[in-house]
Ligand SMILES: Nc1ncnc2c1ncn2[C@@H]1O[C@H](COP(=O)(O)OP(=O)(O)OP(=O)(O)O)[C@@H](O)[C@H]1O
């Protein structure tokens with residue numbers, strides 16, 4: 001193939017439950033809708049759930065394991081999204097598997113996938129052990145996602161240190177579950193606090209948004225249906241920034257008055273938080 | 275924010291929790307990044323003070339050896355106000371031969387201060403990971 005080499009991006013966080021899988025699913029769909037051939041790889045086979053978020057849980061037959069063992073071809077293992085055929089899912093393994101793939105296995109399978117893709121997004125398991133190391137070994141660049149909370153930021157810092165020593169670069173930051181009102185009243189780490197501390201370029205800000213849960217329930221990522229919710233727009237913007245588009249970042253806790261009021265109303269409406 | 279918190283903040287008795295979060299994180303990350311636990315840091319601090327005190331009288335109340343971190347670079351920062359230089363036997367002998375003014379060894383690590391004329395602050399930074 002003559003096209004540019006695929007971007008292989010690790011989505012990781014250190015701490016669990018901060019939004020890696022949600023980001024991977026939404027970013028995958030958003031990139032696919034922008035015309036990029038995208039493969040999302042679930043590197044967490046013990047606790048798979050990328051398939052659920054994408055609504056593909058009933059369509060998985062094979063995994064990377066079978067491809068590596070040559071009991072099936074790669075095309076058979078890639079689960080193509082019906083509405084968005086530019087997107088395919090590949091699970092690393094199934095929960096019955098007892099052993100992790102080795103870093104070499106991960107590199108091999110990612111190398112195979114990368115030949116037929118523009119973007120490979122690797123949904124990393126939480127933690128900094130085996131699963132993380134394997135996934136990092138196969139990645140070129142990374143997005144670290146965190147929430148504005150002390151424990152999540154601390155764990156993100158650990159992960160950034162490990163990525164640096166492994167030569168994964170660039171590493172960019174997504175700040176998730178931002179609550180503009182709490183930030184404005186300084187009852188939450190601010191956007192600058194987090195970027196100062198972690199010293200990473202910010203590629204996206206995602207507010208706390210009820211729609212995330214609704215979309216998860218349905219197995220339809222927010223970026224699949226243009227419902228215009230704040231989180232949906234945030235994920236779309238991350239996809240555009242990754243492709244090199246200059247999309248300004250707006251700190252929701254600092255937005256201009258009129259805009260802020262509108263945004264706050266919308267968040268109030270969608271999240272019922274305050 | 276509860277009403278109680280709000281009043282505390284109005285009275286200036288309590289920092290907003292976001293500010294506290296940042297301060298606590300900066301401290302804990304400086305330690306995480308250097309792999310130095312507080313105990314080791316304390317031991318190192320005592321030993322550094324011991325060495326420095328051999329050469330100069332320092333203000334122990336004001337003195338401080340700590341880890342600071344900026345842009346993912348952690349530095350060991352010693353801020354030790356010098357009261358005055360201690361004449362050391364070795365230095366006194368050497369000085370007898372050489373011409374004054376003499377420099378105390380502490381100066382070597384304090385680029386901008388002259389320990390004899392102005393009790394300055396020695397500040398030394400060594401980047402580490
Ligand atoms: N911006 C958001 N607003 C509201 N809820 C969110 C947001 N982002 C994530 N969540 C919710 O947080 C929970 C954890 O998200 P997710 O599964 O994506 O995290 P994870 O980092 O992949 O977790 P794990 O470490 O277990 O793999 C989910 O219930 C998800 O719906």
Ligand SMILES: [Mg+2]
Pocket residue numbers: 020021022044049123
């Ligand atoms: Mg996950």
